[in-house]
Amino acid sequence: MNDTPAAPATIVVATDSVGVVEPRRIAIEQPLKLDCGRTLPRFDLMLETYGTLNADASNAILVCHALSGDHHAAGVHATDDRKPGWWDNCIGPGKPIDTRRFHVVSLNNLGGCRGSTGPNTFNPDTGRQWGPDFPLLTVRDWVRCQALLADALGIRRWAAVIGGSLGGMQVMQWAIDLPDRIRNACVIAAAPKLSAQNIAFNEIARQAILSDPEFHGGRFYEHDVVPSRGLKLARMLGHITYLSDAAMRSRFGSELKLAAPSFNFDVEFEVESYLRHQGQSFVDRFDANTYLLMTKALDYFDPARDYGDSLARAFRQAQARFLVIAFSSDWRFSPARSREIVKSLVEADRDVSYALIESQLGHDDFLMPIPAYHDVLGRYLSRVADEVERA
Amino acid sequence: MTPPSPLIDGALRPDLAVISEWIEPHSRILDLGCGDGTLLDHLARTRDVRGYGLEIDPAKLSACVARGVNAIQADVDDGLRDFGTDSFDYVVLTQTLQALARPDLALTEILRVGRKAIVTFPNFGHWRVRLQLMAGRMPLTPSLPDEWYDTPNIHLCTVDDFEALCESRRWTRLRRSLLDSALRQGKRITAWPNLFAEVALYLLED
Numbered sequence: 001m002n003d004t005p006a007a008p009a010t011i012v013v014a015t016d017s018v019g020v021v022e023p024r025r026i027a028i029e030q031p032l033k034l035d036c037g038r039t040l041p042r043f044d045l046m047l048e049t050y051g052t053l054n055a056d057a058s059n060a061i062l063v064c065h066a067l068s069g070d071h072h073a074a075g076v077h078a079t080d081d082r083k084p085g086w087w088d089n090c091i092g093p094g095k096p097i098d099t100r101r102f103h104v105v106s107l108n109n110l111g112g113c114r115g116s117t118g119p120n121t122f123n124p125d126t127g128r129q130w131g132p133d134f135p136l137l138t139v140r141d142w143v144r145c146q147a148l149l150a151d152a153l154g155i156r157r158w159a160a161v162i163g164g165s166l167g168g169m170q171v172m173q174w175a176i177d178l179p180d181r182i183r184n185a186c187v188i189a190a191a192p193k194l195s196a197q198n199i200a201f202n203e204i205a206r207q208a209i210l211s212d213p214e215f216h217g218g219r220f221y222e223h224d225v226v227p228s229r230g231l232k233l234a235r236m237l238g239h240i241t242y243l244s245d246a247a248m249r250s251r252f253g254s255e256l257k258l259a260a261p262s263f264n265f266d267v268e269f270e271v272e273s274y275l276r277h278q279g280q281s282f283v284d285r286f287d288a289n290t291y292l293l294m295t296k297a298l299d300y301f302d303p304a305r306d307y308g309d310s311l312a313r314a315f316r317q318a319q320a321r322f323l324v325i326a327f328s329s330d331w332r333f334s335p336a337r338s339r340e341i342v343k344s345l346v347e348a349d350r351d352v353s354y355a356l357i358e359s360q361l362g363h364d365d366f367l368m369p370i371p372a373y374h375d376v377l378g379r380y381l382s383r384v385a386d387e388v389e390r391a
Numbered sequence: 392m393t394p395p396s397p398l399i400d401g402a403l404r405p406d407l408a409v410i411s412e413w414i415e416p417h418s419r420i421l422d423l424g425c426g427d428g429t430l431l432d433h434l435a436r437t438r439d440v441r442g443y444g445l446e447i448d449p450a451k452l453s454a455c456v457a458r459g460v461n462a463i464q465a466d467v468d469d470g471l472r473d474f475g476t477d478s479f480d481y482v483v484l485t486q487t488l489q490a491l492a493r494p495d496l497a498l499t500e501i502l503r504v505g506r507k508a509i510v511t512f513p514n515f516g517h518w519r520v521r522l523q524l525m526a527g528r529m530p531l532t533p534s535l536p537d538e539w540y541d542t543p544n545i546h547l548c549t550v551d552d553f554e555a556l557c558e559s560r561r562w563t564r565l566r567r568s569l570l571d572s573a574l575r576q577g578k579r580i581t582a583w584p585n586l587f588a589e590v591a592l593y594l595l596e597d
Binding site: 342343346347349356357 | 473
């Protein structure tokens with residue numbers, strides 16, 4: 001490789017990237033009955049797809065995003081984009097979710113704020129932005145609208161549904177609610193339901209937003225303001241739960257940035273400037289009403305509730321093979337929570353493999369290209385692709 | 392201890408072949424320390440056996456996943472807690488008993504989770520072991536290939552020791568198979584099991 005000429009400077013997209021991708025909007029002109037009792041007469045979903053759908057539409061993978069994710073999972077929108085999609089290290093030619101073999105569908109969930117119908121889009125009945133009138137959603141609602149999307153795309157059965165964190169919860173719900181439409185379920189860094197501690201963190205995040213004077217009961221769009229202080233605080237709090245104590249220590253330490261304390265509330269420690277930066281950049285790209293809605297969907301998630309509080313009974317509905325992955329340093333949805341999922345799947349006599357990945361960062365590790373993680377996910381999916389291609 | 396390769400010239404290792412014959416078709420099993428999943432894969436294909444393997448090594452777990460064998464990353468002590476009483480027809484523990492912190496407690500757990508247990512271990516009463524000890528050195532044999540300082544084997548036992556434990560706990564010995572270093576059966580072993588068996592296999596019930 002040494003004697004090959006240097007690549008021209010204009011090529012910035014790596015060869016294992018899906019390259020420049022274009023998001024598109026799909027209109028679902030069909031009423032969607034929601035768990036809250038209300039019905040959406042129609043809705044739009046933003047999505048991106050990578051890789052080619054085969055003739056019998058059997059090689060499709062659905063990627064479900066987490067709390068703050070969107071449809072832009074891989075590739076770039078323009079060659080001079082600073083950052084690729086949120087899961088670019090995992091989706092692409094030769095990557096664990098191999099776009100040479102699979103057709104990958106990634107969407108912005110209903111209620112999101114990146115173009116899909118949600119609180120910041122216009123309610124046709126009122127001509128105003130939905131704001132607080134947008135219905136609160138559940139993971140079951142998302143699965144229903146993703147199934148309508150699959151219908152629109154001509155995909156009868158997913159080769160796999162994959163997701164981390166809140167995305168992993170959608171995967172479980174898919175397997176339980178629509179068992180004949182999902183062959184494989186990859187549940188990563190998830191939990192079978194939230195703990196009281198998880199809900200407590202979400203509640204503080206919500207209170208931060210709700211108590212911001214610029215929230216205006218969710219109608220801040222009409223006041224031309226953003227509840228930036230509340231949203232920023234919510235995100236700062238979230239970030240604490242995404243990182244392990246050890247990761248924070250090694251990344252930021254607890255040394256003063258200056259030689260001596262300045263005895264005021266300016267940024268004096270690295271971790272303060274990190275959290276303020278994360279909070280601020282989130283305000284620029286995320287919607288406060290969507291944040292409230294997403295945290296409620298997390299809190300409500302409990303597939304066992306419909307089955308006499310027995311997760312094993314819930315999983316007896318499923319037909320998919322499962323791959324469950326947890327990360328050793330994750331304390332938000334710790335490996336013990338994944339083990340609850342595995343235990344119930346074994347009790348329900350379902351096919352399941354479970355990998356515990358040695359990691360440092362914390363919950364965010366599900367987005368990192370950890371070799372052992374990508375190895376086990378890649379080998380699992382390679383077998384799925386073999387089966388699809390053999391059929 | 393690094394267990395010998397599960398396949399020899401493409402055929403199932405003789406001790407695993409014996410185990411396979413003991414397992415009733417269509418049963419549900421748990422294989423503790425399942426390695427790359429060879430036994431489970433073999434049982435699924437030949438006897439319609441369903442089950443799961445427990446494996447702590449990520450590379451081996453990944454090998455199981457690649458061949459479509461259900462594998463759960465956990466060690467024996469930790470992993471068994473998650474399973475209900477009598478949730479498997481058989482729980483299999485091959486060549487790992489001697490590396491456990493408390494083999495007696497592990498066996499009790501195994502017989503709780505499984506209706507039957509299949510346990511194999513290297514016999515520390517084998518003549519080669521005895522000779523080397525008489526010569527004043529810790530033994531190195533085909534089934535005990537590690538030096539004393541880096542062996543994971545902390546609770547070695549003889550065939551007679553194991554049977555004494557079974558008797559004291561009132562575990563029923565349903566079947567026994569004793570193999571030499573080539574993992575084959577023979578007349579000498581039948582006559583003097585504690586002296587000539589290199590590897591011992593038991594099918595137990597409580």
